[in-house]
Amino acid sequence: MLALAQSTPAQSGPFQVPSGLARAESVAASAAGAASSAGFWTSWFRRSDQAKREQPHWMTPMATTTPRLEQEFRYDVLWQQARPGVPYTENIGNSKGLELIPLDGLEVIASVPPYLIHHSASSPDGFGDVQMLVKYRVRAEDEAHGNYILTVFFASTFPTGGSNGQTDAVVTPTLAYGKGYGPFDLQGTLGAGLPTGNEAAIGRTYAWNNTVQYHLGELWWFELEANATWYQDGKNGGKEQTYLTPGLVVGRIPLGSRLKLAVGAAMQFAISQFHTSVHSPIVSVRLPF
Numbered sequence: 001m002l003a004l005a006q007s008t009p010a011q012s013g014p015f016q017v018p019s020g021l022a023r024a025e026s027v028a029a030s031a032a033g034a035a036s037s038a039g040f041w042t043s044w045f046r047r048s049d050q051a052k053r054e055q056p057h058w059m060t061p062m063a064t065t066t067p068r069l070e071q072e073f074r075y076d077v078l079w080q081q082a083r084p085g086v087p088y089t090e091n092i093g094n095s096k097g098l099e100l101i102p103l104d105g106l107e108v109i110a111s112v113p114p115y116l117i118h119h120s121a122s123s124p125d126g127f128g129d130v131q132m133l134v135k136y137r138v139r140a141e142d143e144a145h146g147n148y149i150l151t152v153f154f155a156s157t158f159p160t161g162g163s164n165g166q167t168d169a170v171v172t173p174t175l176a177y178g179k180g181y182g183p184f185d186l187q188g189t190l191g192a193g194l195p196t197g198n199e200a201a202i203g204r205t206y207a208w209n210n211t212v213q214y215h216l217g218e219l220w221w222f223e224l225e226a227n228a229t230w231y232q233d234g235k236n237g238g239k240e241q242t243y244l245t246p247g248l249v250v251g252r253i254p255l256g257s258r259l260k261l262a263v264g265a266a267m268q269f270a271i272s273q274f275h276t277s278v279h280s281p282i283v284s285v286r287l288p289f
Helices: 002-007 019-053
Strands: 072-080 089-093 097-103 106-111 115-117 130-141 148-158 170-181 184-195 204-216 220-232 240-254 260-270 279-288
Touching (some): 148 184, 240 279
Antiparallel strands (some): 072 089, 072 097, 072 279, 106 130, 130 148, 148 170, 170 184, 220 240
């Protein structure tokens, strides 16, 4: 009788599940959850890898937003000097962040808010505006089948930066394009920054950026960018500024089975009579995956 009592499962109700069966069900549920998670990421990377294979494999330029779909985390630092002799303003982050390819032909970029250090008592340091950008790739062929790409962007900055940002959101529709010729490629964008409010004070901007790259060996990407902006309304209404930006990006250096590293540096030089900064060094760190 004692042996029989010990072998009978403890009862806390009329439908108590034996402890061994409960443990088996728990292990099975955990395994199913892990398999589901593994399946999700396997499908994600299969889709994003295919999206990257179907387009040229150029490097993302230092200042011009690439028309390519990319999946990486990117973080830049920019130093801007308004005129000779005044302190630099440090832009930590430069509105870069996480870039993902969630669907075929689509990329989403969620920026890390930039942190601005002015080194001036009259300008408080702090975070700038948050930015989101969505790319839709209209057409692309890899290097063996045409070596070109056409993409449309839609970006929006949100007024989260207080004195270091805008008073209203700004939306920026953009057309982006690229064409490769052997080790050379041209990547460009043409877009308009349109405030959703307070347009007379913020003003509209029209930007045209073009980058010529030369790919040397496996890792070296030399580039020269022309970055032009026209201002309508706002404090700079009627003015235009142009920068030349020579730079170098080294990458993509393998760090693991998927993770890679690319690092770059560039210097923007103002070549127009009007300019908001005389020159701006830029450094960039990217982790493609």
